[in-house]
Amino acid sequence: MQLPKRHKSSWVSLLALATLACSAKSPASLGSLTQNHLLFPLAGLKNWLVRRRSHRVDEQLVASCTRKRLDDDPPSTDRVTVQLFQWRYSDVGDECEAFLGPNGYRYVQVSPPHEHIEGPQWWTDYQPVSYRIGSKRGSEAEFDRMVQRCGGAGVGVIVDVVLNHMSAGSTTEYRRGSSGSSYRKYEYPDLYTRNNFHKCRKRGNLEITNYMNRYEVQNCELVGLADLKTSQRHVQVQLKSYLTRLVDKGVAGFRIDAAKHIPASELLDILKLIPIRVVQEVMYTGGEPIRPEEYSAIGRVHIFQAAYDLKRMFLVSPQRLIFFSCLFLTPFSLLVYI
Numbered sequence: 155m156q157l158p159k160r161h162k163s164s165w166v167s168l169l170a171l172a173t174l175a176c177s178a179k180s181p182a183s184l185g186s187l188t189q190n191h192l193l194f195p196l197a198g199l200k201n202w203l204v205r206r207r208s209h210r211v212d213e214q215l216v217a218s219c220t221r222k223r224l225d226d227d228p229p230s231t232d233r234v235t236v237q238l239f240q241w242r243y244s245d246v247g248d249e250c251e252a253f254l255g256p257n258g259y260r261y262v263q264v265s266p267p268h269e270h271i272e273g274p275q276w277w278t279d280y281q282p283v284s285y286r287i288g289s290k291r292g293s294e295a296e297f298d299r300m301v302q303r304c305g306g307a308g309v310g311v312i313v314d315v316v317l318n319h320m321s322a323g324s325t326t327e328y329r330r331g332s333s334g335s336s337y338r339k340y341e342y343p344d345l346y347t348r349n350n351f352h353k354c355r356k357r358g359n360l361e362i363t364n365y366m367n368r369y370e371v372q373n374c375e376l377v378g379l380a381d382l383k384t385s386q387r388h389v390q391v392q393l394k395s396y397l398t399r400l401v402d403k404g405v406a407g408f409r410i411d412a413a414k415h416i417p418a419s420e421l422l423d424i425l426k427l428i429p430i431r432v433v434q435e436v437m438y439t440g441g442e443p444i445r446p447e448e449y450s451a452i453g454r455v456h457i458f459q460a461a462y463d464l465k466r467m468f469l470v471s472p473q474r475l476i477f478f479s480c481l482f483l484t485p486f487s488l489l490v491y492i
Contacts (some may be wrong), residue, residue: 195206226295235261235312235489240276241345243292246311247303262304264314265289267297268396271321280411281321281379283331284345285396298365303405310406312433317393317424319379320346328390340379350389352381368443372417384420389452393424407431414438418448433489454489
């Protein structure tokens with residue numbers, strides 16, 4: 155990331171401090187550091203950040219918090235991803251060509267492209283009814299054109315994909331999806347029948363109620379959504395076919411929605427022969443049995459809490475920014491929302 159010149163020295167000091175603080179064997183080893191090292195022009199940096207069209211972004215700024223020397227490893231080749239949640243495909247293509255590509259952004263993440271239940275709300279996108287490409291953001295042809303335009307501008311398209319479940323709704327009344335497909339819960343013609351969904355062994359309630367119970371989280375229904383048996387060969391074949399079609403269209407990667415609701419071993423079976431960048435949604439709060447580390451062999455994992463902690467540090471205690479990366483030092487790859 156190319157910072158304005160007047161802020162570079164402070165950022166360098168901040169990164170150096172982060173490395174020293176995280177690798178220090180004792181507080182005494184930081185004794186030579188003074189409060190002057192912590193000066194950080196937050197107001198100026200904030201102004202720079204909001205003027206997004208004023209500066210070229212080259213790489214993510216990462217404060218490495220590790221016991222190794224900074225130059226032990228080669229520089230990261232990862233780049234900044236911009237999420238254009240709910241944007242129409244034609245508008246994403248415009249943004250790639252007009253701003254994202256020229257300013258060095260590497261990836262753009264878009265909402266799920268599969269056919270979904272009807273409705274203007276954002277959450278309708280996360281209730282698939284078929285794996286046809288076509289949503290309220292555009293047709294399959296418009297999706298293909300977006301991928302081509304973004305690729306031509308040097309921006310890879312990361313696609314949000316829903317593999318854990320299908321739709322909620324009526325089990326008796328057939329409805330129409332965003333591209334015209336007929337469906338009802340547990341019945342998706344030419345795709346899935348009732349035998350392809352988990353039958354949660356709970357009396358009177360099929361939904362997840364206890365996130366401290368691994369079985370519930372990975373076998374019961376997330377807010378009433380039909381939970382796929384991702385261990386079944388038929389289900390895996392259908393999911394692989396959908397993902398392979400997206401790869402063939404030129405997408406650069408997948409963001410796996412609700413990944414923690416799929417056992418990591420089953421998710422790996424689905425993805426292992428698809429060579430592509432993967433980021434997984436594994437929401438975690440302390441004490442839960444399903445941890446982000448379980449998914450590290452598959453790809454990167456979103457760390458949601460990091461964004462909240464970073465905001466709090468900026469607003470309340472900016473001097474603690476030197477410890478930010480230490481808070482999330484883990485043995486697996488992670489991706490932080492900012």
